[in-house]
Every structure is written in C-alpha cells, then in structure tokens.
Amino acid sequence: MSAEERQARILAEVDRTGGVRIAQLGARLGVSDVTARRDVEALAERGLVARVRGGAMARTAGPGPARGAGLRAKAAIARSAARLVRPDEAIGILAGGITALLARELSGVPGLSVVTNAIPIADTFHHEGRADQMVLLLGGVRTRSGALAGPVAERAAAGLNVDVVFVSVSGMDASSGFTAPGRAEARIGAALIAAARRVVVLADHGTWGSSGAAVIAPLERADVVVTDDGLVRAGRSALRRRAGRLIVADVP
Structure with a gap:
C-alpha cells in the first residue's frame, strides 16, 4: 500500500470517527507505528487533521x-x-x-x-x-x-x-x-x-x-x-x- 493510499484511509477514518490512535493505525494498515506517525504528520502539515498526543483528530471547519x-x-x-x-x-x-x-x-x-x-x-x-x-x-x-x-x-x-x-x-x-x-x-x-x-x-x-x-x-x-x-x-x-x-x- 502506497503512502497516498494509507493517508487516504487515515483521513477517511478521522472523518468517520473524529479521531484515530497511532497504535491502531499501525495494526489496521499493516505498518509500523513509526510509518503511521509519519503519515499522520504528513496529513497534519497539509492541514487535513489536527495532530494530538498519540494520534490525530478532525480539524475544525474553516480556513x-x-x-x-x-x-x-x-x-x-x-x-x-x-x-x-x-x-x-x-x-x-x-x-x-x-x-x-x-x-x-x-x-x-x-x-x-x-x-x-x-x-x-x-x-x-x-x-x-x-x-x-x-x-x-x-x-x-x-x-x-x-x-x-x-x-x-x-x-x-x-x-x-x-x-x-x-x-x-x-x-x-x-x-x-x-x-x-x-x-x-x-x-x-x-x-x-x-x-x-x-x-x-x-x-x-x-x-x-x-x-x-x-x-x-x-x-x-x-x-x-x-x-x-x-x-x-x-x-x-x-x-x-x-x-x-x-x-x-x-x-x-
């Protein structure tokens, strides 16, 4: 699974549940926690999720x-x-x-x-x-x-x-x-x-x-x-x- 595919799945999960945990992502995506953390950080840098301790959550609406x-x-x-x-x-x-x-x-x-x-x-x-x-x-x-x-x-x-x-x-x-x-x-x-x-x-x-x-x-x-x-x-x-x-x- 490519980084783009993983990040799309992470974003969909955040939109669906409001938040995700790094440990859960690693297990669900079949990657290490380090890789899952990098994917979350990449999404956060693009303003698509909010990075919180141990995971990510949905951003609030607006610019x-x-x-x-x-x-x-x-x-x-x-x-x-x-x-x-x-x-x-x-x-x-x-x-x-x-x-x-x-x-x-x-x-x-x-x-x-x-x-x-x-x-x-x-x-x-x-x-x-x-x-x-x-x-x-x-x-x-x-x-x-x-x-x-x-x-x-x-x-x-x-x-x-x-x-x-x-x-x-x-x-x-x-x-x-x-x-x-x-x-x-x-x-x-x-x-x-x-x-x-x-x-x-x-x-x-x-x-x-x-x-x-x-x-x-x-x-x-x-x-x-x-x-x-x-x-x-x-x-x-x-x-x-x-x-x-x-x-x-x-x-x-």
Whole structure:
C-alpha cells in the first residue's frame, strides 16, 4: 500500500470517527507505528487533521488560521472542564470533538469510572489511562457523526448512575436550548443526562445562535456550561441567567 493510499484511509477514518490512535493505525494498515506517525504528520502539515498526543483528530471547519483558533478554543474548554472532575468519580462523556480532548485531559485522574458512547474516547483511556480506571463503552449503532446511539445504547444508559456527564453540543440558543446533529445523538444525550447528578455542557462560542436537528435539553438543564472567551455578550447573559453556572475559558 502506497503512502497516498494509507493517508487516504487515515483521513477517511478521522472523518468517520473524529479521531484515530497511532497504535491502531499501525495494526489496521499493516505498518509500523513509526510509518503511521509519519503519515499522520504528513496529513497534519497539509492541514487535513489536527495532530494530538498519540494520534490525530478532525480539524475544525474553516480556513487555516480559523481552524487553529477553533482547536485552541476547544482545548481551553477541555482543560477548564477537566478541573471539575475529582478522583474516583463515575463520569459520562458523550461523543464530540471537545469531549475527545477532555478524555485526554482526564486520562491521568485516579480511579475514574467512565461511560461513553464514543470509540475514540474509550480508546484514549485504554491506551493512555491508568490501571485503576474503568471504561464502559455503550453499544449501539454508529451514527453519521461517529457516535454510538440507538435503543441498545439508550437502554444501557437508563440503568446507570454517574456523578457527572459531559455533553458536547452542535448548537445552543435561547429558544431551542442544547441541540445535536440528529435525533439518535439527542436521545442518547438525554438518556445519559437523566442518569447524571450533574450536567456539564461543553460548547465553543461558535455554537451559540445555531441549532442542530434535534433538541437534547433546555438551557436550564445544565448545571455548568463551559465555553470560551469568544462567546458574545448576549450568549453569556442568557447562559448566566438560565444555566446553573457559566465558566468562560481564556484561549491562549
């Protein structure tokens, strides 16, 4: 298999799942980790993927500088959200770009029990996590966004009890609340929210004023919303008034 063919397969996998691990790529492509890493670096240099520790993830939309700014905002949100987690907690992490970054921030926290509907997030804890962490990957059907959802995942979530769930959303506004790209993603999001004592929504400033295809929950359902310092004044005002707490992460 040529380098071009390998890189095309890597890019397709990133587009499908949101992220890949170097160790997985080597096994799937039948090459060494060194070769897989070089392929990822080549794609990153062309601006097609974002290079992260141990792998790659999808770039944010938009031209080059905007992509970089978007990724920095998401990383800042993930770092701020990670400070809300304590050792030995049971947490839910729904599929999403920001939550994928959050998983890496949490991989070193002792004693976590993690429930997720995202294969890349489960892989992060498997490859980078601690021996005293436990990860439960919900079953279900893979959606177009790469999340596992459907009746199987919803039934599994209904029997859970977690301290906090982290929800990455595709849109949020004053009328629709927090939204997802499709009904399946919204339903599994609502199911995990129902199983949690605390709900933390992670959303960059670009999601404010936009609305996905399906509603996950109203703004009032969030105990905490973590966003970045690009959020407009109207968005900050609405979230402070209707959500439990607003955390604004400074973007370097």
